[in-house]
Amino acid sequence: MDIIDGNQVAASIIAELKAEVGTFSGRKPCIALVRVGDDPASVSYVKKKQVTAAEIGMESRLLLQPATITQDELCAVIDGLNADETVDGILVQSPLPKGIAEVAVFRRIAAHKDVDGFHTLNLGKLAQEDETGFVACTPAGIMELLQRAGVKLTGKHVVVLGRSLIVGKPAALLAMQRKEWANATVTVCHSQTANLPSITRQADVLIAAIGKAEFVTAEMVKPGAVVIDVGVNRVPDATRKTGYRLTGDVHFPTVSPLCSKITPVPGGVGPMTVAMLMKNTVKAYRQNQLTPR
Numbered sequence: 422m423d424i425i426d427g428n429q430v431a432a433s434i435i436a437e438l439k440a441e442v443g444t445f446s447g448r449k450p451c452i453a454l455v456r457v458g459d460d461p462a463s464v465s466y467v468k469k470k471q472v473t474a475a476e477i478g479m480e481s482r483l484l485l486q487p488a489t490i491t492q493d494e495l496c497a498v499i500d501g502l503n504a505d506e507t508v509d510g511i512l513v514q515s516p517l518p519k520g521i522a523e524v525a526v527f528r529r530i531a532a533h534k535d536v537d538g539f540h541t542l543n544l545g546k547l548a549q550e551d552e553t554g555f556v557a558c559t560p561a562g563i564m565e566l567l568q569r570a571g572v573k574l575t576g577k578h579v580v581v582l583g584r585s586l587i588v589g590k591p592a593a594l595l596a597m598q599r600k601e602w603a604n605a606t607v608t609v610c611h612s613q614t615a616n617l618p619s620i621t622r623q624a625d626v627l628i629a630a631i632g633k634a635e636f637v638t639a640e641m642v643k644p645g646a647v648v649i650d651v652g653v654n655r656v657p658d659a660t661r662k663t664g665y666r667l668t669g670d671v672h673f674p675t676v677s678p679l680c681s682k683i684t685p686v687p688g689g690v691g692p693m694t695v696a697m698l699m700k701n702t703v704k705a706y707r708q709n710q711l712t713p714r
């Protein structure tokens with residue numbers, strides 16, 4: 422069994438981006454990071470994005486907004502960033518406070534600055550296999566991990582557990598694309614799927630993105646399968662200083678001995694998400710330089 426090291430792959434992508442950005446003269450790519458409220462996970466995710474941007478030599482701009490912000494006020498912040506020619510990419514950290522319609526916020530971001538890939542136009546471009554669009558960072562990171570780990574999907578049965586806009590749906594669309602590394606036969610499962618283990622056992626590649634700690638157990642996995650664990654779950658653990666440990670959607674101790682390859686949590690898909698966000702921002706910068714709006 423091989424462990425797919427997301428930290429290592431993400432570090433390679435970051436080094437490649439640093440080299441690329443180093444060749445840009447004048448203004449560097451800039452990502453605006455909008456954080457609403459003080460959710461501890463959001464604070465740490467946004468911090469990681471700032472640090473990674475700095476490491477690459479990109480600019481990042483942090484916009485902190487109170488949790489009491491209204492939909493209209495948040496839209497006004499986004500409108501300002503849309504109009505700012507020195508901003509290439511905009512990321513609004515989710516989750517947003519209750520009362521804010523997240524999808525409406527995602528749609529407000531100008532599609533050519535939507536480096537998170539959740540705008541209707543970018544999701545449409547993904548379905549149309551239009552390379553000018555932005556693909557959501559976590560599913561894009563999954564595909565990059567598979568590719569760099571030498572896992573070719575052509576003709577394979579990929580089972581995606583979860584149908585969210587952020588992970589499951591785009592991951593399924595990517596796996597079925599008519600591309601050299603894709604061309605998979607895809608099944609998508611969700612909370613209403615009947616006989617789930619009988620489907621997951623057919624997977625050559627199983628992508629678990631449901632947000633349920635250690636849900637995927639050995640009897641749900643075909644021996645020799647590749648398992649990508651997207652889940653990030655906090656499980657109480659009195660032996661840790663923090664009082665919790667992070668675990669994926671897969672029960673690693675029993676599933677990993679069965680697999681040909683598996684991603685760990687942490688250190689698998691997580692670091693890829695940030696690396697792909699930076700990759701999307703550099704792409705936005707290049708495209709926006711070519712087509713000034």
Ligand code: NAP
Binds near residue numbers: 587588632633654694
């Ligand atoms: P989500 O929006 O809550 O979606 C969860 C999906 O799983 C839904 O489609 C749901 O089905 C399905 N599901 C829930 N319980 C199930 C069950 N018992 N059997 C089968 N399907 C079930 O979650 P998400 O945003 O996609 O995130 C999923 C996980 O990935 C979370 O742990 C999250 O923290 C993690 N994540 C990690 C990263 C990263 O960078 N590593 C990025 C994003 C998310 P229904 O549609 O029927 O409700």
